[in-house]
Amino acid sequence: MIDARFSDTITRHLIYALGTDPDHATLRDWRIALSLAVRDRLVDRWLAASHAARKAGAKRVYYLSMEFLIGRLLEDAIVNLRLEDEVRAALSALGLSPEAVIQDEPDAALGNGGLGRLAACFMESLASLGVPAIGYGIRYEHGLFRQSFVEGRQVEEPEDWLTQYHTWEFKRRNVRLRLCFGGEVVEEAGKAVWRGAEAVMAQAHDTPMIGWQGRWANTLRLWSAEPLHGFDLDRFNRGDYAAAAEAEALARTISRVLYPDDTTERGKELRLKQEYFFTAASLQDILHRFEDEGGALADLPKKAAIQLNDTHPAIAGPELVRLLHDERGMPLDQAIETARGCLSYTNHTLMPEALECWSEDLMTRLLPRHMQLIERIDAAHAAENPGRKVALTAHGEVRMGELAFVMAHKVNGVSALHTDLMKQTVFAELHRMHPDRIVNQTNGVTPRRWLFSANPRLSRLITGAIGEGWVCDLDQLETLEPSLRDPAFLDAYATAKRANKADLAAWLAEAHGITVDPEALFDVQIKRIHEYKRQHLNILETIALWREIKANPNGPWVPRVKIFAGKAAPGYAFAKEIIHLINDVATVVNADPETNRFLKVMFLPNYNVSLAERLIPAADLSEQISTAGKEASGTGNMKFALNGAPTIGTLDGANVEIRDRVGEENFFLFGMTAEETEIRRAAPDHARQAIAADTRLGGALKAVSQGVFSPRDRHRYRGFVGNLTGHDYFLVCSDFTAYWDAQRRVDAAFADPGVWWPMAARNTARTGWFSSDRTIRGYMADIWGAVPIDPA
Numbered sequence: 001m002i003d004a005r006f007s008d009t010i011t012r013h014l015i016y017a018l019g020t021d022p023d024h025a026t027l028r029d030w031r032i033a034l035s036l037a038v039r040d041r042l043v044d045r046w047l048a049a050s051h052a053a054r055k056a057g058a059k060r061v062y063y064l065s066m067e068f069l070i071g072r073l074l075e076d077a078i079v080n081l082r083l084e085d086e087v088r089a090a091l092s093a094l095g096l097s098p099e100a101v102i103q104d105e106p107d108a109a110l111g112n113g114g115l116g117r118l119a120a121c122f123m124e125s126l127a128s129l130g131v132p133a134i135g136y137g138i139r140y141e142h143g144l145f146r147q148s149f150v151e152g153r154q155v156e157e158p159e160d161w162l163t164q165y166h167t168w169e170f171k172r173r174n175v176r177l178r179l180c181f182g183g184e185v186v187e188e189a190g191k192a193v194w195r196g197a198e199a200v201m202a203q204a205h206d207t208p209m210i211g212w213q214g215r216w217a218n219t220l221r222l223w224s225a226e227p228l229h230g231f232d233l234d235r236f237n238r239g240d241y242a243a244a245a246e247a248e249a250l251a252r253t254i255s256r257v258l259y260p261d262d263t264t265e266r267g268k269e270l271r272l273k274q275e276y277f278f279t280a281a282s283l284q285d286i287l288h289r290f291e292d293e294g295g296a297l298a299d300l301p302k303k304a305a306i307q308l309n310d311t312h313p314a315i316a317g318p319e320l321v322r323l324l325h326d327e328r329g330m331p332l333d334q335a336i337e338t339a340r341g342c343l344s345y346t347n348h349t350l351m352p353e354a355l356e357c358w359s360e361d362l363m364t365r366l367l368p369r370h371m372q373l374i375e376r377i378d379a380a381h382a383a384e385n386p387g388r389k390v391a392l393t394a395h396g397e398v399r400m401g402e403l404a405f406v407m408a409h410k411v412n413g414v415s416a417l418h419t420d421l422m423k424q425t426v427f428a429e430l431h432r433m434h435p436d437r438i439v440n441q442t443n444g445v446t447p448r449r450w451l452f453s454a455n456p457r458l459s460r461l462i463t464g465a466i467g468e469g470w471v472c473d474l475d476q477l478e479t480l481e482p483s484l485r486d487p488a489f490l491d492a493y494a495t496a497k498r499a500n501k502a503d504l505a506a507w508l509a510e511a512h513g514i515t516v517d518p519e520a521l522f523d524v525q526i527k528r529i530h531e532y533k534r535q536h537l538n539i540l541e542t543i544a545l546w547r548e549i550k551a552n553p554n555g556p557w558v559p560r561v562k563i564f565a566g567k568a569a570p571g572y573a574f575a576k577e578i579i580h581l582i583n584d585v586a587t588v589v590n591a592d593p594e595t596n597r598f599l600k601v602m603f604l605p606n607y608n609v610s611l612a613e614r615l616i617p618a619a620d621l622s623e624q625i626s627t628a629g630k631e632a633s634g635t636g637n638m639k640f641a642l643n644g645a646p647t648i649g650t651l652d653g654a655n656v657e658i659r660d661r662v663g664e665e666n667f668f669l670f671g672m673t674a675e676e677t678e679i680r681r682a683a684p685d686h687a688r689q690a691i692a693a694d695t696r697l698g699g700a701l702k703a704v705s706q707g708v709f710s711p712r713d714r715h716r717y718r719g720f721v722g723n724l725t726g727h728d729y730f731l732v733c734s735d736f737t738a739y740w741d742a743q744r745r746v747d748a749a750f751a752d753p754g755v756w757w758p759m760a761a762r763n764t765a766r767t768g769w770f771s772s773d774r775t776i777r778g779y780m781a782d783i784w785g786a787v788p789i790d791p792a
């Protein structure tokens, strides 16, 4: 039903909420007015859902995460409320372009990469499935930094999404919780009492998370840090202006900025403060809700499933024990048991540098009572498991993975391979003690955003073939199987992909001044820059290919566009060097008249969710080339496959499961297995041997080290090449030849439309299992014991 007056509603918001005259309104004004008009349509449903959950006394899922990488919200809300036609009609009545309005919204970039985006997909699926849930995190004033390039080098600038009116959030002035840091633990009447030295307030901000067709909505509650008391008027009056504002600045620092470190090293005091800040606020909030709804404390696990997204909120274990034992008088053993009944923990990486450890000194200084409780938890665990050696502390550090494991009733990995490796490596001893605790829940992605909304052409084709049921039941994509043998369907499939590529090519020309041939193979690697993800393997293959084309410019080359995007952690020098090299190679290769019909290279700046939504539907080939055993799961791999871009990849993370489902003939596999990498790494001189055995690799490395891509600074990549010819921990050299060969298999397949399009379409038809709805159902059944409720 089209409400002819939706445009009036938008105009009313423009005038009465923004105080702007339609004749003078900017695109931004209109976008905000539209957001408010759309918001009006979801608030009733949102309040009704929270009322229904309360009335039913439902078990709530609480998802604690340092990161929620949600991206734009307007389009999500329009799509899930099925307002597309209404909005389009209203905007065209107002003379506005829907695309321009939607793209005006800044991304909420409150995350680094996969871990944060997974949390966002989970929130969407929880709402679409009707599971009462609250996501808890931090309302960072500055999300992930904005990336640009200056002479090919990454430059970071602060991101400041909150300088604009954030239409989707509601500040809850009545939800302000007090938290402490530091101080000491004293004994009073035989009980430990923590007297904190420093206090801050956690202020709640709620954002509705609306599910498919608007049937259910949950809340994302983000905390900002505020001072206990406002401004110090006394000091101000005494003329001490800076000091008057000091307490405020200190408190606000806690929620100021997202740490941009992804899976790289951290360990900063402020980070621990952030972790405790949002975890403690969330647990207080959870207990308040529980106590409000009535019930014996021992029944908490029946009402609250608290998921820890990695170890970042792992302090939840001791904090919940403290709240139950110290503050509510539950005996310690029972408090530990009760906390464990609520808590579960997801591990997202086995990379040693990302396994959080906090120094006992820092912990004792910031959280003295928690340090004591960790020791008590450790002792209780040791007593229950005599003869087994697992310590929560070692070498003066608290090991957060072990702490999270011991305090959780379930621990999960994020792909089958990753879960197996968890059992064999970092948690081997704990797994022997608790053989039923580790479970697998392979990641997933929400089909609403990553297919239905991002790829309307393909969505229309699918819906035309099998109806619209797939959007909330992605397994239905399997019923496309007969269409895969229908030439008309395959034609339409290819047409949709070509149109997406033409759109991307037009945008690349307009936004970045780069022209590409839309008929070329679009080969895309988009993700954080990390050695284990091996963007440098990709660029070395690119260099080798360029050299080969130059040597034989009239060969039967299959035109390719190599597209890279991704940010490097600001302190990760090697990752930044990879970016620099790719940009340098792009400069030389794109300017080469001999080759540029066949090969273009580009590194798009400031990768974010919105850019991913633009690139993935237009990709032909998905690069998932991590060193086997290092990528816990990946979720980009799933989005590409769903959108009909076959994978070139290693047997790593969820690639393994994608290949199992699409079929080995529809996946370009290469490289060593996780087991083989361990053996290879032990071989002395493995890199040099690999280089000696492959002249293409040797030639590419030589070109880099001789300054072919850095003619004014010939030694720029000496260190880079030295790293690869030296220890090459991530085995770039040893996997190069296999990667090269796989790329040539890609060329051959792409050159034959009769091979390529069925392969692409099979990737779509066979990857419905990677819906985050499936993942969430798995968590509900195996971890949370939560069920959807009927909103009526």
Ligand code: B1H
Pocket (backbone or CB within 6 Å): 112, 114, 115, 118, 259, 260, 261, 262, 263, 264, 266, 310, 348, 349, 354, 414, 443, 631, 632, 633, 634, 635, 653
């Ligand atoms: C993943 C992280 C991560 N694993 C520390 N670990 C961070 C660790 O800022 N930090 O401190 C931030 C992020 N992120 C990713 O999680 C994995 O690498 C992917 O393979 C996986 O798909 C994703 C979701 O499970």
